[in-house]
Each structure stands twice: as structure tokens, then as C-alpha cells.
Amino acid sequence: MNGAGLPRIIQGGMGVAVSDWRLARAVSRRGQLGGVSGTAIDLVCARRLQLGDPGGHLRRALAHFPIPEMAQQVLRTFHVPGGKAPGTPFRPVPRHSLRPGRALVALTIVANFAEVYLAKEGHEGRVGVNYLRKIELPIPFACYGALLAGADHILMGAGNPAELPALLDRLAAHRPVTLPVRVQGATSADGDTRVAFDPASLWPTPPPALRRPRFEAIVTGGTDLAAVRHLTAAHPAGYTAGYTAADILAYLLAYLLR
Template identity: 60%
Template sequence: MPLDTTFPTIIQGGMGVGVSGWRLARAVSTTGQLGVVSGVALDVVLARRLQQGDPGGDLRRALDAFPFPEVAERIWRRYHVPGGILPGEPYRPVPRLGLRPHSGRTELTVAANFAEVFLAREGHDGPVGVNYLEKIQLATPAAVYGAMLAGVDYVLMGAGIPSEIPGLLDALSAHRPAEISVTVAGAESGRRHTVGVDPAALYGPLRPPPLKRPRLLAVVSSDVLAVYLARRPETRPDGFVVEGPVAGGHSAPPRGRLRLDEEGEPLYGPRDRVDTGRIAALGLPFWLAGGQAGRRGLARALRAGATGVQVGTAFALCRESGLEETLRRRLLDAASGGTLPVRNDPGASPAGFPFKVASLPGTVADPDVYAARPRLCDMGHLRAPYLKADGEVGYRCPAEPVETYVRKNRPESDTAGRRCLCNGLVSAIGLGQRRLDGYAEPALLTLGQDLGFLRDLPGDYTAADVVAHLLHESEGGLG
């Protein structure tokens, strides 16, 4: 079976916060495959990298290319620290996500997504994508607009139902004001809350030329959702990434009543198996994800009618990964030696989805480290809006202080075992917050549960090695 050259055969997954950063995406894209940057919390990532002094000058170069120079200069003046902040000095916070318009937050989000995609696209003509979580609705319009300003080729979106994203892309490609619905717990049926972005507030009186509309790939875990999205033009994506439960990061919960195995992990059954034939019948390209980096994974996907595969963990452990280098090497050594448990924890994520936690000593996976961490929610990307008794919208997160969460009319049981993914994932890329009392945020690490591919890769490998491995393993299995 010949490869379809219309679309990439391999998609590098958009992982964590900054793990799939611009360096990794660019390395994959230069091979001709789809390199993907994570679009999650890029406002924090940009602000903290600037406060580190922008070593190498990459962000200065990206901001110099930003089409709205006055915005770029405001961000530079606000966050850049020549030579970097002192050891132990806390990072300056960024405005938290919310429903109320905030020009500084919007500018930072747009510019951060522009910068990450710009740097990923620099110096080659390979395709570049950006990955978002539908669950983080409050950031989506501004984030997507920034990526589109940089010429992003693909938008990938999971952890929810991205039914309004095709319309968002259409509007933003013409620089029109655009908005999406926001889920507000307790809101009356029929009352719509929205968040949006008005490009004119950034570009001023002279409208720029139209933008390229990127292709949208919806990340799904069921053929039912794929059929639902494909049935109407206004909700139809340009393709699907079909993700299995062993993939890293968040995964869909099992259908039906939640049952756990003896290790406390969700049990998946026949109802959770995806009918790839039904997805193929939709006539849209699709890629299989989750445990696809092993031998003959790509060949099996192609035989099932897929265009290719999405692979995350293999790229997360390569040299160009955005993981802090010491953590990356510890993860790689433990995974290669077969001593790295990766648990699908049903209660770790404040988002309510099962989340893969790599159990590396000294990280938030360690019960002692988790217990010693002061509970706080100062980044808030996974906060959920809810309607307060006075009719105003508030925000809550089950990883925030227990008494604070309970005051917001939620049971204490919701908070048990919840990890602060925001702080933990940012710490994993070397940007963890340092508190005034000297406390440093520990890392939280996520990988997929299928690590068998490591036996077929060099000891300390590159992104190009992963691509070569995947394409080589498909040879002989395509007939």
C-alpha cells in the first residue's frame, strides 16, 4: 500500500506544556512529517522564558517578526529581564484566564502562540501544527489567532468536542471577531457564555491580508464522536486523530460505569474499541494514536485504512524534547531499563479525565512529594467556570486548597489525589515557579504506557531517528 503524500504519514504528538516545543516540532517538520507544538499555557511559557533573559535571542527574533510591533514591545518591556532573574527569585505572574476581556492577557496569548509557531516553521518548508485542549476553552480564540498569524498548517484539538472550531478558523482567517461557547457549571439551559477575540483590537485601522486557514484534526477516542462531528459542514473537521487509552497525557474515561483494576487504573472494554472501518467510511483522513511507535505499528494503521500514525512518547524522550534535560535522561534511563511505571491515574487531573503519570522519584508522582506540596492554584488554566449564588461567574479547581474548593459548593471528595497539572507540567520543562519562602515547584511527568519501542532506538536518539524507525518498521508490511 503506497503512502499518501497529500498528508503527513507521521504526526508528532502535542505533549504536555512545552514538551513538544518549537525545537522538537521543527526537527520533525524538517523530515517532511508533521511537527506539532503544544499550545497549552504558552502565555506562561513565553513570559517565563523572557524572565530567564531569552538566552539565544530566539524570542526576540520571533517578537520582531510579530505583525503588531507595539504589542510585541509591550510584552518585551513587561516580562524581559536582561540576564535573567536571580536564582530563587519568583517569576512574575501572568493574567489568569477568565470570561472578562483583558487586553494584556489577549496580547500575551496571541504573541506567545505566534512565537512558538514562528520558531517551529523557521528555516524549512515542512508542515507545522499546534495542539490545544478543548477543555481549556477560555484561551482558545486568542491562542488560535496567534498560531494562524504565524502560518500554522494544522490545528489539533482533543479533550472535548471541538464542534465550534471550524467556524472559529473560518472567521479568524478573515480577521473577523470570533467567539466560542464556554461551559459554565450551573448556568441555565439556553444561556450561552462565550469567550472571543477581536483581531481589530490588535491590528488597528488597517486590516492585514487574509490568513491561511489551517486544517483541523479532531482528536477522538470513539467512532461515535467522529460520526457526530462529520455529519454537518459547520462541525466537520478536516480529519481525525483516533487515540487509544495507552496514549500519554489525558485520555477519555471508559464508556459506562467506571471500573478500576487491582492497581486502581480504569478498565477499558469492548465498548471502548474504536470501529476504524466506520471512521474510514466518513471519507476523511485519520491517524491512529496510542501505542503506535512499536514494530509494524504504521503498517497496521495503513492496513486499517488510516493515513498514518500519531506518536508522542517516543518524541517526548528524544534529544529535541522540551523536557528539562536531567529529567529527560532520568526518564529515558528508567524507561529503557524497564523500571518506569506509568500509571493511568483516574483522579490526578483536575480536568476529570484519566491522566498518565510517570512515577519518577522526586516528582509529584511520589506520594511524599505530593503530600509536602502546599495546595494552591495560581496559574489556573484548568479552572472550571461556575455560576455563583449571586449570578456572577466564579472559577474553581479541585487541586486548589480544599477549604477554598468546598466553599464553592463542591464536595471535599473531589479534591482527593488531585495534582496541580499546571505547575507540575511547567516545572517539567525547567520553568517551575519558585516561592518567596524558598519552595520550588516539583515536576509532574507524563508519558504513554507502551515503552517497548525503546529497544529499537539508539540509546540517546533524535527526532529524526524516531521518524526513520517508524518509516523503516512499515517496510514490508504495506502490501
């Protein structure tokens, strides 16, 4: 951390099961911000369970999930003691839609909880989770699972994440949320397309107070930064600059031609 208490290093990418809880935990324990990838983590969790959950890590995390019946539902559906037989196909995970089934909602929340919980286990360092704005249908459920595990930061790029600060405010208060979904080919006549989620409906008892994590918008250039800044719904705690190879080449060319 620097003098302002901010990390000098933010580890974490969007690679499925590459920036996993082990890597994030190692970075976080050394005083920097370890980040897990939330991309397709529901599918990753389901497959890890079907492989037998080597080391028992997921089952250990799910033993701490605050809605036990939801965690047990996921275990009953996907856990194969000792792992599935070689050559046996994985049990499929339903695709997300505007109105996902309750089982898929449970898996998404539980999987994100487990990944963040394991990254935070046994230390006091900061842990974040990185999502893609363009993979939008799971976002409300995924973020809620991360909040339940005590995520310190939510990071998001690959699109304009202007709606996320307000969404996190409401999720932390267990209030209903909606997230606009971009539908290719849709027109104004099709109306507003949104995915909706009411977290309070999951709880058989009053839910616990949650701490709202910091939100970091990942921007790739001046255009993205300007777009986020000028939308009044967005109040990120910070911006993280990401550069592609094309960005670097463009900057280098501009420098050489100046």
C-alpha cells in the same frame, strides 16, 4: 508524507513545553507533521522571557510579529535581560476569563505566534499546533496567534471541537468570533456564556491576508467521532485517533472474549 501528500506521522501532544518548537521543527524538517503544544504557552513564554530568553529565540521570533507594539508590550512586561535572580519569584500571568484584559490577550497571541514561528523557521515542512477543547477561554486568541505565524494545521481534542472549523474561517478573515464556554452549575436561566474576540480591533492598519489552516479533530473512540460528524458546524479536514491505556485494554479484552 504519503502519496496523497498527508503525513504518515503526526508528532505532538498536550504536554506543556514538552512538544515544543524544537521537537516539532525536527519532525517537520523530516517531512512529517511536527506539532507544538499550545497548552499554557502564554505562561511558558512569560517565564522563558523572565529567564532571560536563552539563545534569544523568543526575541528573534517577536521581531517578526506583524503588530510590533504588541510584541514590544510583552517584552517590556516580561523580559529580564540576563534572567531573573535565583530565588526571585516569576512575575504572575493573569488567569483567563470571559473578558480577559488587553495585556493577557496580547501575551496569548504573541506567545502562540512565537512557538509556531520558531517551529517553522528555516524549512518548508508542515507545522501544527495542538489545543485542548476543555481549556477553552484562551482558544480564540491562541488560534489567532498561530494563524499569524502561518500554522499549517490546528489539532484539537479533549472535548468536542465542533465549533473550531467555523471559528478558524472567521479568524482567517479577521472577523469577530465567539466561542461557547461551558460553566459548571449554569442553567438555561443564566443565558449563553461565550468568550468574544474581534481580531480586526488589534490592527492600527488594514491586516494582511491569512491562510486558513487545516483542522484536525482528535477523537478517542466511536462516540467522539459520531458526535463531531453529526454537528453541522464541524467540517474537519481529518480525524486523528487517540487511544488511552483503558481503550487499548478494552479492545484487547473484547478480542480475547470474542
